[in-house]
Amino acid sequence: MTDLATWMDAYIRAWHTNDPDDIAALFTEDAAYFTEPYAEPWRGRDTIVREWLARKDEDGPAAFEYEPVAVEGRTAAVKGVTTYPDRVFSNLWVIRLDGEGRCAEFIEYWMEHPA
Template sequence: MTELESWMDAYLRAWATNRPADVGALFAEDAAYYPEPHAQPWRGRDAIVKEWLARKDESGPSAFEYEPVAVTADVAVVKGVTTYPGTTFSNLWLIRLDGEGRCTEFVEYWMEHRA
């Protein structure tokens, strides 16, 4: 399993559980999370966990499928589709991982599908 696959597995687990420890384990202490490309980032693990939990998905039916588009030593680009009842989103993520499998920078591009 690659470092990216391991991180994505952990991300999906955190998305499903919303446990602070699961979310926090994804990110380096000084990570930056951009919820939109031009938004101010959430800086630092504690802030990321706080903001994630403030916006968490409520339990219920949902699905996420993804595929890596490009993976280098510095950055991974992941294309995904998130499906909720009645709503679907396309996602493009830029993910930078450190040597310990934690994310140092996460940039999320997303678009809701038209009905």
């Protein structure tokens, strides 16, 4: 799915810049962002931007590698590894894009690697 690669590139850019416009461009107006599978999601683009910035990673020596593991229509599962200088996380994301390449639903599962 070409939209997925474009969206992932934009997500990584937003992660590094923490620019509100970069973040907002990722999501539909009524998107739902689940920070954990069973948590109450952040609902709506403005809420997602606000909550993202309240928990933002500072740009620095962190890296993210990913690969899609399943794509069905406009929904994809993406496996990733986020590496910080002192911690490493495995990620599994379920991303549902709309017809314009913006995310309508984002669910993340993450696990910290043992020290």
